[in-house]
Amino acid sequence: MTDKETVLIVDDEKEISDLIGIYLKNEGYAVLKASDGLEALEVLKKSEVHLIILDIMMPKMDGIQACMRIREEKNMPIIMLSAKSQDMDKIMGLSTGADDYVTKPFNPLELIARVKSQLRRYTRLNIPNEKKKDEIDIGNLSINVATHEVIVDGKEVKLTPREFDILELLARNKGIVFSIEKIFESVWKEDYYESDNTVMVHIRKIREKIEMNPRKPQYIKTVWGVGYKFEN
Template sequence: MEKEIVLVVDDEKEIRDLVEIYLVNEGYKVLKASDGLEALQISNDNEVDLVILDIMMPKMDGIEVCMRMRKSKNMPIIMLSAKSQDLDKILGLTTGADDYVVKPFNPLELVARVKSQLRRYKRLNVPKKVDQEVIEVDDLMINTKNHQVKVGNKDVKLTPREFEILELLSSNRGVVFSIEKIYESVWKQDFFESDNTVMVHIRKIREKIEENPRRPRFIKTIWGVGYKVEK
């Protein structure tokens, strides 16, 4: 599974390096910036999943950086600050931040907040199914209104979960869905790394709709990424 990318922005190298150690240990990829302008450049050049953003920085402070990022991006932003006044917290949150951590902080608590924000973000941003009553992929026909599936003239009986997965992939043809995205979109629950539920359902769907499940025509595996139905 592709690693989620966290951008750590702080003018203190020791803090950047400390946070990086803890995040990398949890499986995240970390990018680092020492000031606000560098942070904006990195976020524009990379698909960042979450930003940890210090408020007090040279060249451009975290409040201004947050406001600029929010003009085009909606990934979670966690503010860091040595200030603990309520007004400072309110200012940070009202300019677009999702959470606020006061220095000095416990790195384990920060990692927990990163995980929480990413889970919430992914639940709220699962890809939407295109609103179609009938979806056709070659000789595969999916009627979303009556939950009917046919391959050629043959009726295919799918469980409700199997149908939802097939509908999600088929109504977003060409889009690669990770196992995690499929699970959180269909089951509406947090995904756990060791859960193979989606893989089992994909295998069962293939057994029902594919002539040769080992060489599927419809649901393609993109190794190391996920699954898709081709355009």
């Protein structure tokens, strides 16, 4: 990976910390280490960390306390490590904000697989704002503004430029009712004429392409006497 993602290993057992570090570095990750919860909090103040592997049983500040403190400010994935395998220990670890729980002794390859899985999820949820502006996801409908692609139930749907503009307008403003006049003037950039049914025709065509049942639309709802809105 070009921009290395950084993993913080928090464990007072040096052999385990070193072993995990070797596997992570082999996968291209940058590695930071701390031997207890207090030291981990200091590392987080100074360095950008994308995932934490956090042992529960440690001196000074254990993993449960550290996890609770970290979650007050940070949302990166946390994988708990523990020699205990009882369900209550797992529940306690996960209820304090951990994303995953691995019992010692563990297979390092399994731990690495979990690291990759958590980082993929974290990356998806934290896409930079510039990318988010280009993508609108509602239910089974995905709209990519940059590429003008519309995906419904995993299949691409072809819309005309005007249809796409109407869909984007409504989808960006979920729950807000737009009058036919407002839609026309926003999309066509012209004055609306009372007898013009252009918008209604376009709405009908959009529904035929994105709705499972155009007569009972899931996405674009008619607000009688007012206009249209995208279902929130």
